[in-house]
Amino acid sequence: xxxxxxxxxxxxxxxxxxxxxxxxxxxxxxxxxxxxxxxxxxxxxxxxxxxxxxxxxxxxxxxxxxxxxxxxxxxxxxxxxxxxxxxxxxxxxxxxxxxxxxxxxxxxxxxxxxxxxxxxxxxxxxxxxxxxxxxxxxxxxxxxxxxxxxxxxxxxxxxxxxxxxxxxxxxxxxxxxxxxxxxxxxxxxxxxxxxxxxxxxxxxxxxxxxxxxxxxxxxxxxxxxxxxxxxxxxxxxxxxxxxxxxxxxxxxxxxxxxxxxxxxxxxxxxxx
Numbered sequence: 189x190x191x192x193x194x195x196x197x198x199x200x201x202x203x204x205x206x207x208x209x210x211x212x213x214x215x216x217x218x219x220x221x222x223x224x225x226x227x228x229x230x231x232x233x234x235x236x237x238x239x240x241x242x243x244x245x246x247x248x249x250x251x252x253x254x255x256x257x258x259x260x261x262x263x264x265x266x267x268x269x270x271x272x273x274x275x276x277x278x279x280x281x282x283x284x285x286x287x288x289x290x291x292x293x294x295x296x297x298x299x300x301x302x303x304x305x306x307x308x309x310x311x312x313x314x315x316x317x318x319x320x321x322x323x324x325x326x327x328x329x330x331x332x333x334x335x336x337x338x339x340x341x342x343x344x345x346x347x348x349x350x351x352x353x354x355x356x357x358x359x360x361x362x363x364x365x366x367x368x369x370x371x372x373x374x375x376x377x378x379x380x381x382x383x384x385x386x387x388x389x390x391x392x393x394x395x396x397x398x399x400x401x402x403x404x405x406x407x408x409x410x411x412x413x414x415x416x417x418x419x420x421x422x423x424x425x426x427x428x429x430x431x432x433x434x435x436x437x438x439x440x441x442x443x444x445x446x447x448x449x450x451x452x453x454x455x456x457x458x459x460x
Contacts (some may be wrong), residue, residue: 198245200424201321207234208254208302208311208327213437222256224329225263227415229448232263233435234329236455238295243458244337246325247254247294252311261299267292282372309407317399328390332455333445335390343426344392344411350422351397353414356388356432385425389431431455 218226224234238249253260263270271290277283298318302311307385312326323344325337335354342433344352387410407413417423431454435441447453 197246198338201246201324201341202248202250202298202319202324203238203241203246203327204250204252204312204313204315204319205234205237205327205329206308207260208257208328210232210255210306211330213436216340216438217441218255221259222254223435225256226253226435228332228435228441228444229373233332233444234260235410237327237329238292239458240332240455241325241337242292246337248296248298250298251329252315253310254302254304254306254311255381263435264297264299280324298332303405306346306405307408307413309409309413310364310403310405311404311409312409313398313401313403315435316401319343319395319398321395323392323394326393327389328434330436331432331434333388333428334392334430334455334457335388335428335432336391336457338348339428339429340390347424349424352392352420352424352426353416354388354390355385355425356428357384358384358441359433385427388428388434390426390428427448434435 205224207222207224208346209223211218211226214226217223224237225232227233228236241249251260268286268290269284271292273287275285275287277285289355298315300315300318302314306314322363325341328375333354340354396415397417400416401407401409414423431446433440433455435444444453450454
């Protein structure tokens with residue numbers, strides 16, 4: 189067991205979620221709410237992401253807010269009542285009796301204003317004061333996966349570098365026809381690409397990564413900081429070959445919503 193492992197258990201390690209972007213390609217919904225609050229089923233995609241980490245024992249979350257941050261703040265301020273049945277006794281100092289508590293009662297969420305138009309690197313740099321552990325998790329507020337977070341963290345501990353990025357094979361935008369001459373053998377809807385590896389989020393960072401970041405709003409995590417980490421041989425990639433899907437477009441949202449409503453969605457690793 190490494191020294192870092194001794195210092196941090198999963199419940200201690202913060203999970204930073206980038207939740208401040210404009211979500212312009214989902215404008216039909218993000219005109220009114222921030223992208224992480226767009227619902228998959230009856231819950232915001234942000235909730236689905238947090239449930240994934242919570243399943244593996246993580247309970248501390250730091251949300252990097254920006255666009256329409258007040259909506260996310262309101263959601264968490266009233267979380268208990270939004271997710272429970274309750275009786276309100278009018279006239280008795282508005283006493284409220286909550287009948288069934290939700291299963292997320294041990295979550296701790298820090299809601300941090302990181303700038304309306306800040307880029308990803310600037311948002312992460314601006315929450316540095318809330319990181320009190322040797323390493324922290326980071327992901328985007330619009331991507332779902334059946335990734336084993338425990339295995340991801342173990343991989344990060346094993347290679348000794350400052351940063352781990354998760355590489356995923358994105359689903360093809362179009363179906364693939366398997367043919368033998370003019371005969372169609374099979375048709376696969378949106379197969380996973382086996383050649384292309386892209387950044388799927390789900391990072392693990394040691395604290396020294398902050399030295400690569402700037403509070404300047406134009407600091408983009410995915411550009412100079414990650415490129416410099418790679419050049420310095422401080423960046424490793426964890427290969428995730430299972431389900432991964434971002435929510436960039438209405439088509440993506442419809443797919444995720446349909447998978448959830450059809451029961452047994454592939455990213456649902458937790459039990460109800």
